Amino acid sequence: MTNNPLDDTQPVRTLPPEPHGESSVYGSLDPDGPRMYQPQSGMGCGSAILVFGVLGLFALGIVGLSATAGWTTGQRTAASNATSTADADTALQVELVSTDIESGSFELASYRIQYLATQQSGMPALPSLLETGTAVYLTLQPTATLTPTQTPTASPTDAGPTASPTLEATATLADPFDLAGRLARAQSAVSLGQWLDAIDELDVIIGIDPNYEVALVRSLMSRALNAEALQRYRMGDLGEAIYLTDRAEDFGPLADGLEFERYVAQLYLSARSRVGTNDYIGAINALQEVVSLSPNYQNGEVQRLLFNNYVLYADALTYGSPCAAVTQYTNALRLFSDPQVSDKRTVAENWCENGTPTPEGFVPTVDPGNPNGQTAPIGQPGS
Structure with missing residues (x-):
């Protein structure tokens, strides 16, 4: 064997074959060594944020649905309570109408009926109440009072020929209900300020043909309606x-001004419907508002x-x-001297300062609504 590999004639010793399925490189690595890659167990940071974000949105959705359901239930409960209160007030007013008529308070009964007509248009008892209101x-x-007058004596006259009245037919085949004639009469009534006559004619036209001369x-x-x-x-x-x-x-x-008139009239009728009842505060509050809007109403x-x-x-x-x-x-005396x-x-x-008189003498009385004896501002009943 020489130092020059080209001149070396010794046979080359072959290496033993590697075990099947193993690599000489990977086989020499220690699985527990520092060079061995160990994948992290569990989920990554990004995945955790995503999961928690989804869970958070889901929780917010549940809270939102719960709040919506609670709000809806509250609205239904409030509407039910308001309806019950309105029904109770209506029943009281209907009962008081009969009481007013029996006692001869026809004017007060008339005001109650007008109030019910504006507040409870669909009430089953309203038609009979309106008939009662007409009678009242x-x-x-x-x-x-009739003034007696002298009845003139008819002098005999020669009987002449009797003329038969002739009725001119205004309806035609093209206009069997005489809508054109009714419209002309309505125009004439409006020009003369006969508002109810105009409304009657126009109601008939609308009832027969809502599309006739609409404008x-x-x-x-x-x-006509505004003026009347x-x-x-x-x-x-x-x-x-x-x-x-x-x-x-x-x-x-x-x-102009008609909407204001309606608002004040509704307040006034509401106040009149409470007159004669124990709802002094309700009547006073409504009347105060009317006075503030129109003092001489x-x-x-x-x-x-x-x-x-x-x-x-x-x-x-x-x-x-x-x-x-x-x-x-004091509030009353500010309006009129009496x-x-x-x-x-x-x-x-005297009773406020010294107490309410009893058989045993004066007993100090404390106003439960004003235990300190302070004077309430004018316009706050019961304070």
């Missing part, structure tokens, strides 16, 4: 005025009603809560 309205009308019919109806509604407000026929105003909205914009009657309700409320408070009664008497009410306030002031 007729009862309130003054009876005309003109709607324009005439809007004008405003006239009814001026007459004090508030229930009918509110009904006509609601109809006018279906045919176009309301005339119904020729100043609204102020007189507010005065009366202050006094009635104070009378009810005098014995049990004389200090609160003083406040209500010696009797002044005397009542003096008594209430």
